[in-house]
Amino acid sequence: MSSLLDQSALTDLAERLIREARKAGADAADAVAVRAVSQSVEIRDGAVEESERSESDDMGLRVFVGKRTAVVSTNDLRGDSVKALAERAVAMARVAPEDRFTGLADTARLAKNFPDLDLVDPNLPEVTHLERLAREAEAAGLEVQGVTKSGGASASAGIGGMVLVTSHGFKGAYLGSRFGISMTAIAGEGTAMERDYDYSSTLHASDLDAPAKVGKTAGERAVERLNPLKAATGKVPIVFDRRIAGSLVGSLSSAINGAAIARKTSFLMEKLGQQIFAKGIRIVDDPLRKRGQRSRPFDGEGVAGQKLALVEDGVVKTWLLDSATARELGFETTGHASRGVSSSPSPSATNLYLEAGAMTPDELIADIEQGFYVTDLIGSGTNIVTGDYSRGASGFWIEKGKRTYPVSEVTIAGHLTEIFRTLTPANDLEFRYGTNAPTVRIEGLTVAGR
Numbered sequence: 001m002s003s004l005l006d007q008s009a010l011t012d013l014a015e016r017l018i019r020e021a022r023k024a025g026a027d028a029a030d031a032v033a034v035r036a037v038s039q040s041v042e043i044r045d046g047a048v049e050e051s052e053r054s055e056s057d058d059m060g061l062r063v064f065v066g067k068r069t070a071v072v073s074t075n076d077l078r079g080d081s082v083k084a085l086a087e088r089a090v091a092m093a094r095v096a097p098e099d100r101f102t103g104l105a106d107t108a109r110l111a112k113n114f115p116d117l118d119l120v121d122p123n124l125p126e127v128t129h130l131e132r133l134a135r136e137a138e139a140a141g142l143e144v145q146g147v148t149k150s151g152g153a154s155a156s157a158g159i160g161g162m163v164l165v166t167s168h169g170f171k172g173a174y175l176g177s178r179f180g181i182s183m184t185a186i187a188g189e190g191t192a193m194e195r196d197y198d199y200s201s202t203l204h205a206s207d208l209d210a211p212a213k214v215g216k217t218a219g220e221r222a223v224e225r226l227n228p229l230k231a232a233t234g235k236v237p238i239v240f241d242r243r244i245a246g247s248l249v250g251s252l253s254s255a256i257n258g259a260a261i262a263r264k265t266s267f268l269m270e271k272l273g274q275q276i277f278a279k280g281i282r283i284v285d286d287p288l289r290k291r292g293q294r295s296r297p298f299d300g301e302g303v304a305g306q307k308l309a310l311v312e313d314g315v316v317k318t319w320l321l322d323s324a325t326a327r328e329l330g331f332e333t334t335g336h337a338s339r340g341v342s343s344s345p346s347p348s349a350t351n352l353y354l355e356a357g358a359m360t361p362d363e364l365i366a367d368i369e370q371g372f373y374v375t376d377l378i379g380s381g382t383n384i385v386t387g388d389y390s391r392g393a394s395g396f397w398i399e400k401g402k403r404t405y406p407v408s409e410v411t412i413a414g415h416l417t418e419i420f421r422t423l424t425p426a427n428d429l430e431f432r433y434g435t436n437a438p439t440v441r442i443e444g445l446t447v448a449g450r
Helices: 008-023 079-094 127-142 211-224 242-255 258-263 323-329 361-365 416-421
Strands: 028-044 047-065 068-074 147-166 171-187 194-202 234-240 283-285 308-312 352-354 370-378 388-399 402-415 440-448
Touching (some): 008 047, 008 171, 028 127, 127 211, 242 440, 370 402, 388 416, 416 440
Parallel strands (some): 234 370
Antiparallel strands (some): 047 068, 388 402
16 A cells, blocks of 8 residues: 555656656656546445456656647556657647647746645555445445335445646645445336435545445435426426535536636626625635545646635636636636646636525525425536526425425526526535535526426
């Protein structure tokens, strides 16, 4: 395990790539190495259905010749391949089109100190332990009255991380672990079957939900969905359960992504500094949250991370920017560059969340005479260019302030402008995913049912 956590060999390779790129004629360069080790087990009906383990070290090199750039990658890390990779990258860059916005991050923005974000649990379990966790989750789901079948259960563990070295003096590395348990339960018989799921994913094994809790929750959710009805078509208040409410925050993230703004493919491209949510709404991105699902001490260009309010008191305060999009739009990078080994950096959110409101979920729906409580979304019908929103959905009908019968096979539709403007958050925010939100209420979306 110590060799897995030791990234010095990858750092040495990255430094060598930079040296070879400069020798080959690059004016500047950066090299990124990505390490990943994972193992997973899938169980169905108490038997192992699939067991996987993978290990990989991959390397990418980006070179600049004037304002021309090229990116190459490899998983062949033997000695002779490093020089050949660098020479090939420089040759590609020399014939690439010019891009006046390309280049390394400004030196002044590079991370100087790397905070301890507690991202690594080094104790990866044996496969027999993962099997036990998955079996416990499945058994707990099957014990729920009304559950008739297992859709499968799984447990996984892994460690991954990156090394980044640049020709203008940056050198950094970090690792993060990941543990997971999931279970899918099926309730009912024949054509009346319904399924639902639960899962837990954390950076440290000690933070995982108990497998019995995961399985029981999956089973209870599946049983709740039995005998669904179709809702009548009309405009009603819609309440998004917190397990899917983060999708709305994700839509905002896509719409204020600097790449979309630069391409003029976002319906929010003229909204910087304007109010698009109600007063009091605050949406934050925090790459430095300890044990956060997407935490990191520096971004894909070596820029220091910082906690940043994207929306403050309902007003859009910034775009998500890497260095290239920042230069194109006339701003400075916000430290949101994300990258793999085979592509240039592009903006991406980290630990993104909508801050909690004051009301409980029950208080949030108490005055709704007729409405729809959504627990599951189907499809990806969100158009960031126009702001149009249309998703298949299932959940529970709200009558006189209470959740009542299950509803399925309906569509909810509206426009993100109105969704953002009328959004009200509850007080039940939990940090379980990369993007998090409390239960939220939206006014006047159209439900297309019977």
